Amino acid sequence: MTENGKEPLIQARGLVKSFGELTAVDAIDFDLQRGEAFGFLGPNGAGKTSTMRMIGCVSPITDGTLRIFGLDPRSDGVEIRGRLGVVPQEDSLDLELTVRENIIVYGRYFGLPRAELKKRADELLEFVELTDRAKDRVEPLSGGMKRRLTIARSLVNEPEVLLLDEPTTGLDPQARHVVWDRLYRLKRQGVTLLLTTHYMDEAEQLCDRLVVMDKGKIMAEGSPRELIERYSTREVVELRFGDERPDVFSYWTDGLVSRVEPLPDRVLLYTDKGDAAAHGIHERGLVPESVLVRRSTLEDVFLHLTGRSLIE
Known part of the structure; x- marks a missing residue:
C-alpha cells in the first residue's frame, strides 16, 4: 500500500x-x-x-x-x-x-x-x-x-x-x-x-x-517538473566557442551563475536569469561563436546526477 x-x-x-x-x-x-x-x-x-x-x-x-x-x-x-x-x-x-x-x-x-x-x-x-x-x-x-x-x-x-x-x-x-x-x-x-x-x-x-x-x-x-526544479536551474545559457576555449569558470564570481558544465562541444551556464547571464558574457570580454538561452530540461537533470550527457 x-x-x-x-x-x-x-x-x-x-x-x-x-x-x-x-x-x-x-x-x-x-x-x-x-x-x-x-x-x-x-x-x-x-x-x-x-x-x-x-x-x-x-x-x-x-x-x-x-x-x-x-x-x-x-x-x-x-x-x-x-x-x-x-x-x-x-x-x-x-x-x-x-x-x-x-x-x-x-x-x-x-x-x-x-x-x-x-x-x-x-x-x-x-x-x-x-x-x-x-x-x-x-x-x-x-x-x-x-x-x-x-x-x-x-x-x-x-x-x-x-x-x-x-x-x-x-x-x-x-x-x-x-x-x-x-x-x-x-x-x-x-x-x-x-x-x-x-x-x-x-x-x-x-x-x-x-x-x-x-x-x-x-x-x-x-x-519531470519536480526533477528539473530539484536538480537544475530555471534556465541554461549554452556557449559555443571556436578552437580557443577561454577559462569560463573564472568569469563567474557574482553569484549569477550557480554552475558551469564544460562539454566537448559547448559550455553550459546554469542560472535563474538567462538573459542577464548572457548579457554578462560580453561584459566580461568573452566572444563565443553562439549564445543560446533555453529552459532547463531532463537532459540537465541527468547531467547533474551523473556528470555526463544523456545522449553520449
Whole structure:
C-alpha cells in the first residue's frame, strides 16, 4: 500500500537482474499506479530494457520482489502476460502477412474468438489510422506505420498496462508526434502506460512520473517538473566557442551563475536569469561563436546526477 492508500499495479522492491558477473538492474524500488504514465529515463545500458523484460515475465528475476496486479511473475507469469500489452524496442511484425492479419494472428495467442478478433482489428486499425492499409502487406510500410501497427497489435487483448520499450526510437519527428498522440489518447481512455526512453522530450511530454536510471541504479524519481526544479536551474545559457576555449569558470564570481558544465562541444551556464547571464558574457570580454538561452530540461537533470550527457 502506498502513501495515498492505493495498491500499486506494479511494485518492485530491491529488484535485481544479473547476467553472470554483470548486474544490469541493481536493487531498484518503484511503484506504478493505475492510470498514470510512468517512465524509465536513461541512456542505453542503464537497465531499462532489463527491467521491462522482468515486468513482462520474459526474463527471470535474479533477486528482490516484483508484484504485478498483486501477482508474482515467478509463479503467475501466464496470467500476468494476459493482462499486459507489450510494444518491444524492435518491431516483431510478420512482414509476409497483411496489416489486418498481423493483429488477428497475434490475438489468437490470447484465445480470442475469430469473430471478435476481426471486429477488434478493425477498431484498432481505425485508432492508429491504418484502415486504408488493412489489406496491404507489412513489409513496404514506413517505420512510423509499422510502429503504429505494433501499438495496435499490443492492444488486442485490452491490456490494463501497456509496456513500451523505446516506443519512438528511429522515427522521424513527425512520426514520433503521431505515436505520442495515440499514447495520449490511450491514457485518456484509462490505459496505464509504462515506458522506457532516452529521449528527454518524450519523457517530459508523456510521463506523469519517471525515474532516472544509470548503470542499473535509480538516481532520482519524480515528475519531470519536480526533477528539473530539484536538480537544475530555471534556465541554461549554452556557449559555443571556436578552437580557443577561454577559462569560463573564472568569469563567474557574482553569484549569477550557480554552475558551469564544460562539454566537448559547448559550455553550459546554469542560472535563474538567462538573459542577464548572457548579457554578462560580453561584459566580461568573452566572444563565443553562439549564445543560446533555453529552459532547463531532463537532459540537465541527468547531467547533474551523473556528470555526463544523456545522449553520449
